[in-house]
Amino acid sequence: MEKSEKILVNNMNQNTQTYRNRLSYHATVLGGMALLAGTVLVLGEISTLEIIAERLAEDMRASLQQVIPAQRFDNDILQDVVSVTNDAGEPVDVYIGTHSGRISALAFQVSSQGYAGDINIMIGLDASGNILGVRVISHSETPGLGDKIELDKSDWVLSFNGLSLDNTPQEQWGVKKDNGRFDQFTGATITPRTVVREIHEGLEFFNHHKNDILSQYNLENSP
């Protein structure tokens, strides 16, 4: 290699060194990467957004069908939804099932702090407030103790079927330890206690807001 060529290479190396050491180069690399990551994420979001929404709607439909038997309604239950404010001032989405044009069932979610986190429950009622079914949608209770509230682990949640505020007096809405009518689990009292209370509150919510739900539904479906 000629001497002049060597100097050129050296100069180039030195140039590389200096531009890499500049603050602006670091900033450009970081900014460029952020721009790239942002672009990729936006593209990913755009291409999956609709599909994910569809999947979530399917999930919702599946959990609604668990608490309302399929023969009870013939409408698209996901479309007939009204939002009602509960006593705590929070909006609750109430899904309304109709059969031959008459309201036959309702379903809504309740949520409350259990032993280890929120327990989300879907409650299905018929038009006069009898429980058609309840399912725990998500929870983080102790595995092996508190998770008997899942239908997978125990049929305890089925003990609510058919109950209503009319056929079950106030004092029976508790676990047996608190002189109520529901079994508690060995080693877990807080979990079933929370679930019973949540379901009772759900029924009371329906009782208090029955008229709101009906008037809103009629408003949205009037020609």
Add this chain to the structure above:
Amino acid sequence: MIPYRQIARDGLWTNNVVLSQMLALCPLMAVTNTATNGLGMGITTTVVLLVSTFVVSVFREFITYEVRIPVFVLLIATVVTLTDMILNAWMHELHKVLGLFIPLIVTNCAILGRAEAYASRNDPISSALDGLMMGLGFTFVLVVLGAMREILGSGTLFSHSENLLGPGFAFLDTEIIPDYKGFLLLVLPPGGFIMLGFLLAIKRMIDVKMQKTG
């Protein structure tokens, strides 16, 4: 020349993420209460490791020493978020099982560890291979630990495997000990630590034995 055997041996055994590097213990404790959960977390982490080490390696020439950590974190977070979206859209059943664990992958220091220790210094192909092998080594530990805790803690093995792998794999769901009352300690995180202790001891014993014979 890529040292395939060396990379594979390091990832799976000698430099195993959990058993040797002692990394990724948080997701390890969180998900290994059943073998199925361990397997799910393992597979997802492996995919993220594979993709992120490859991407980091591709960009390694541009990234300067001073800004490497934020850039790696950014790249890894992007890969995890993309994985989350793709699983949610096209493998929704799997996402329902793994959904909880996917955000946990970002907290997995092993991924940043591989980006920094290997991918930033080697070519994309060996980096991807390193990520794959490290991921498989991690999966192996997750499944073994999950199986130990599941058998002793609840008397089953691979319960609910059909949710993760599809109905064809329902046969994996076996009841090892019938009418077992369960041993809660092992299902809870402390049991994970105790079992990990045993696993580490077993690994050391095997290493010592191999040294003597080798």
